[in-house]
Amino acid sequence: MSTFTNPLKERLQLAEPLFGLWLSMGSETAAEALAHAGFDWLLIDMEHAPNDSGDIFAQLRAIAAAHLPTEPVVRVPANEPWLVKRVLDAGVRTVMFPNVASAEEAARVVSYTQYPDAKTPNGQRGVAGAVRAAAYGMRRDYLQGANAQIAAIVQIESAAALAEVEKIAAVPGVDCLFVGPADLAASLGHLGDAKHADVSAAMTRVVAAARAAGVASGIFAMDAAQAKLYREMGFSFIALAADVLWLLRATRQALQEARA
Numbered sequence: 001m002s003t004f005t006n007p008l009k010e011r012l013q014l015a016e017p018l019f020g021l022w023l024s025m026g027s028e029t030a031a032e033a034l035a036h037a038g039f040d041w042l043l044i045d046m047e048h049a050p051n052d053s054g055d056i057f058a059q060l061r062a063i064a065a066a067h068l069p070t071e072p073v074v075r076v077p078a079n080e081p082w083l084v085k086r087v088l089d090a091g092v093r094t095v096m097f098p099n100v101a102s103a104e105e106a107a108r109v110v111s112y113t114q115y116p117d118a119k120t121p122n123g124q125r126g127v128a129g130a131v132r133a134a135a136y137g138m139r140r141d142y143l144q145g146a147n148a149q150i151a152a153i154v155q156i157e158s159a160a161a162l163a164e165v166e167k168i169a170a171v172p173g174v175d176c177l178f179v180g181p182a183d184l185a186a187s188l189g190h191l192g193d194a195k196h197a198d199v200s201a202a203m204t205r206v207v208a209a210a211r212a213a214g215v216a217s218g219i220f221a222m223d224a225a226q227a228k229l230y231r232e233m234g235f236s237f238i239a240l241a242a243d244v245l246w247l248l249r250a251t252r253q254a255l256q257e258a259r260a
Helices: 007-014 028-035 053-065 081-089 103-112 132-137 142-149 159-163 165-169 181-187 197-213 224-233 243-259
Strands: 018-023 041-045 071-075 094-097 151-156 174-179 216-221 237-242
Touching: 007 018, 007 071, 007 151, 007 174, 018 028, 018 243, 028 041, 028 053, 041 053, 041 237, 053 071, 053 081, 081 094, 081 103, 081 132, 103 151, 103 165, 132 142, 151 159, 151 165, 159 165, 159 181, 159 197, 165 174, 165 197, 174 197, 181 197, 197 216, 197 224, 216 224, 224 237, 237 243
Parallel strands: 018 041, 018 237, 041 071, 071 094, 094 151, 151 174, 174 216, 216 237
Antiparallel strands: none
């Protein structure tokens, strides 16, 4: 039997297709509603969306209220230990780190998710007992099992990261390499053109590096057709756009149909 208490971490190792959605609206109501849609994961974005620590708590509770196996993921706005500590203490088990550019940085962000112990002496996570992750102190075994349940997703978003992607993938504790297509395209000199051949080649290299290291690879897709294309390329952890994008698409289409 698996020792993991984070089902998503275990599923990442299986390389099965896992589809999620970006939560960018800062709305616990939207988070709760979308938790009923059947996604494998929902990502609460703190980097490019108006989500702060209070919003994280509210949306985690909203997703949990659906009582479905949809795992919440949080993308921190910067790779700072105090930010990581806050989301982990809130009960997040899977963290996405933006713009990780080297193996050294990958190892550093992984250390932010780990309590220091015999297996992870370099762990930098601060210890607090009365936090939501530990049922406010009621889960006496939390400290002993916490390290094993945290999944770390690192974003490959720059030419520098691409140059070291094989080394980044091999860092212990990295569970997934996630491509940010827009930023990667811009860094490669193709701002606004994520379909450029150079960007496609870079994506292929990320998938290959992840596969060789035995970790998952993920990417952000703008629609279902693009998600299928990325799946064919070998990506297994795929974001199917964002809540605000689907809201606008559906409402604009309905409005245009009504006016017609």
